[in-house]
Amino acid sequence: MCGRFTREWTWEQVHAFSQPLVLEHLGQSNLEPNYNVCPTNIIDTLVMGAHGKVRIVPMRWGLIPAWWKKTLKEFKLATFNARSETVTEKATFRSAFRRHRCIIPASGYYEWEDTPSGKQPHYYTRRNGQLLGFAGIWDEWTDPETGEIIKSCAMLITEPSKFAARYHDRMPVILEPSQFEDWLTAKSGIEVLQPAAEEVLQEHAVSRRVNSSRADRNDHALIEKIA
DNA sequence: CCAGACGTTGTT
DNA sequence: GTCTGG
DNA sequence: CCAGACGTTGTT
DNA sequence: GTCTGG
Numbered sequence: 001m002c003g004r005f006t007r008e009w010t011w012e013q014v015h016a017f018s019q020p021l022v023l024e025h026l027g028q029s030n031l032e033p034n035y036n037v038c039p040t041n042i043i044d045t046l047v048m049g050a051h052g053k054v055r056i057v058p059m060r061w062g063l064i065p066a067w068w069k070k071t072l073k074e075f076k077l078a079t080f081n082a083r084s085e086t087v088t089e090k091a092t093f094r095s096a097f098r099r100h101r102c103i104i105p106a107s108g109y110y111e112w113e114d115t116p117s118g119k120q121p122h123y124y125t126r127r128n129g130q131l132l133g134f135a136g137i138w139d140e141w142t143d144p145e146t147g148e149i150i151k152s153c154a155m156l157i158t159e160p161s162k163f164a165a166r167y168h169d170r171m172p173v174i175l176e177p178s179q180f181e182d183w184l185t186a187k188s189g190i191e192v193l194q195p196a197a198e199e200v201l202q203e204h205a206v207s208r209r210v211n212s213s214r215a216d217r218n219d220h221a222l223i224e225k226i227a
Numbered sequence: 228c229c230a231g232a233c234g235t236t237g238t239t
Numbered sequence: 240g241t242c243t244g245g
Numbered sequence: 246c247c248a249g250a251c252g253t254t255g256t257t
Numbered sequence: 258g259t260c261t262g263g
Contacts, residue, residue, distance in 0.1 A: 062235095063235090065233085065234080067232095067233075068233095068234090075234090076234090076235095077235045077236080078235050078236040079235050080235085081235075081236050081237080082235075082236085083235080083236080086235095090233090091232085092233080092234055092235065154235085154236095170236090170237085
């Protein structure tokens with residue numbers, strides 16, 4: 001589970017899909033129309049701010065634990081995904097899970113199908129066209145080389161629903177808006193880290209141009225259904 | 228008590 | 240085969 | 246996740 | 258940061 005979340009989304013959409021919450025800074029957008037999310041890229045996340053309001057915070061996708069002492073180059077783990085089953089145990093994730101929750105908005109995500117002619121990407125979106133909200137955790141790390149404070153995050157993954165299992169054996173944890181507040185405030189625990197209900201997602205094949213990391217992120221073929 | 232370690236995901 | 244870049 | 250690169254020696 | 262070993 002990896003790839004680009006390329007559909008255009010707006011603050012209005014974010015607001016609509018997170019109704020139980022009050023968003024700060026509506027209208028101030030650091031979002032790009034098309035949004036390329038790959039390991040070690042910077043993505044936007046929703047985190048709990050002061051006064052019960054939600055903030056949008058850009059973070060590195062690929063969690064660096066606060067206790068990491070060596071340089072960024074020496075951190076070679078793929079920590080962009082965290083297994084729900086073990087997130088409370090792993091040294092890299094456990095403190096972030098307790099204190100630093102986030103929601104990662106995305107218009108969709110990709111899985112790949114192995115075919116005789118090569119890898120065929122499929123794009124998963126919400127059936128009702130709204131954004132998806134992935135359960136995430138984040139941490140804050142100080143780069144010993146520059147002193148820079150780097151926020152980074154990981155998305156939680158779990159077993160797939162039957163629908164998602166067609167192309168992969170894992171899927172991101174997709175939260176419903178009613179779950180957002182308890183998640184962000186750490187009132188809910190691992191019990192909410194379940195596969196999405198069968199009726200939540202839809203899927204369609206997209207251009208294999210998705211397979212190139214150099215694809216133009218404004219290329220609408222990356223999310224459009226192919227014949 | 229202190230010192231020291233701690234690592235993930237996805238593949239086939 | 241394996242690592243890097245996106 | 247996939248695609249794409251991966252290269253030496255000598256020398257100035 | 259937080260858990261383990263001694």
